[in-house]
Amino acid sequence: MPCSVGVIGLGRMAQAILLPLLERGDIQPAEVIGVVGHRESVQRAKNQLPSEVQVFAANDPRSSQVWAASLHLLAIKPQQLLSLEQNLTKNNCLGIANKNTLIVSLLAGVNLKRLQEVFPHHACVRAVPNAPVLVGAGLTGIAWANNVTNDQRLQVQKLFSPISEVLELEESQLDAFLALTSSGPAYIALITEALADGAVAAGLPRSLAHYLAHRTVYGTSLLLKGKDMHPGQLKDMVASPGGTTITGLRHLEKAGLRSALIEAVIAASERSRELG
Ligand SMILES: NC(=O)c1ccc[n+]([C@@H]2O[C@H](COP(=O)([O-])OP(=O)(O)OC[C@H]3O[C@@H](n4cnc5c(N)ncnc54)[C@H](OP(=O)(O)O)[C@@H]3O)[C@@H](O)[C@H]2O)c1
Known part of the structure; x- marks a missing residue:
């Protein structure tokens, strides 16, 4: 069965979002598949998460399964986007991706136009959460691309509202929002x-x-x-x-x-x- 949440970059912020949702039962561990950059990071990520969550390194062929998920949380560092883009093209990952899926990007500063270049066939959303999501007291700023459907908006609200207050913003406001709430x-x-x-x-x-x-x-x-x-x-x-x-x-x-x-x-x- 395909997983419903694919996490590209299972580092600190992705875990801060996932852990409370897993603890509350809002998502099931078996529904989550995550990818990290290096093999050494796989065990570290697994140690933080329930055993049913699957974690693979980016160069492990099994990591391509992440593209079958119905929602993708993009949580790599902004500086890592170019190398991710090159890997995606080289391995034709987006060729096998479920085209109805949504890309939810946490990347500071990377705008919707750039995301749409990397994921031309997917609807994209920018989300800026902050660390207090770990205790359910976070703030998440959201900016939608024009092609996001109402169902996809609900999916995103469902992901962030159990752990944060969700604010819909103009994309032009996100840098200042991040500078205050994330930093x-x-x-x-x-x-x-x-x-x-x-x-x-x-x-x-x-x-x-x-x-x-x-x-x-x-x-x-x-x-x-x-x-x-x-x-x-x-x-x-x-x-x-x-x-x-x-x-x-x-x-x-x-x-x-x-x-x-x-x-x-x-x-x-x-x-x-x-x-x-
Ligand atoms: N921290 C915050 O409060 C905060 C708030 C709002 C937004 N953000 C955004 O959240 C994003 C993640 O930040 P973070 O603090 O969680 O960073 P992080 O802990 O360094 O996590 C980045 C993750 O991406 C993985 N990765 C690197 N290259 C990859 C690739 N090619 N494919 C798949 N995974 C790859 C890394 O694996 P390795 O460790 O193995 O390299 C690591 O698991 C950033 O874009 C940041 O702007 C953070």
Whole structure:
């Protein structure tokens, strides 16, 4: 029986999407077939996944079975697309592919026009998920090509909505979306780590400092969302005149934290465009 989800590039992001779906029973392990770049990566990927998931290296002839699936998750690095394209042409993989299948590309920056060049007979979708999909709290931005059918749209919604909020966007918005939502967790993690370092420098034990930094970020996020607050409103609420918070904020402004974050998001957006 052909598998229904074919994953080309079974690395970190593909696993982050698949694992919660497999755990929840939204897809069955036997329905998934994945391909990785190197033979050494096969066992590593298998170790992370239920035993019924089939994983092959790209140069294993059995990997061509992936093209019989009804939905393809394309999750290689953008820089690996050219070599994938050359392999597909050399082995005539797309000749045996199911033409009704959908290509769901996670590749940062690679636009629909380029995807359509590589997969001329398939409908293509760009999806930009972020790491919190691992705990069902992700965000996924989607841009559809014009030839995607309503059924295929539902298929994609079904894939991402159990693990993330799904937002339909113009393709032109995806680089900025990625720069904020996909790279953002790294920025927040760095800020959390730095807050803990500060608490260690101020005398707290490391494990307690990490716990407190975590809970502070988590609680702040819940408060902003729960009370539908503007971040500036929360900042003003906490910073009392002549107090500790406004003293800390003065240091952050002097160090250019706000500007550094703005520049980081712009730079990540530009890098996403470059990768395409
Ligand atoms: N990480 C994020 O938060 C995030 C968010 C949004 C989008 N994305 C996008 O998701 C994609 C994957 O990122 P990642 O972090 O998961 O990368 P990754 O962990 O490096 O995974 C890439 C996978 O592709 C495999 N691969 C390489 N060449 C291949 C080929 N010719 N055929 C089949 N498989 C091949 C690799 O196998 P080997 O290891 O054996 O080479 C690896 O399993 C990227 O395009 C990125 O832009 C990531």
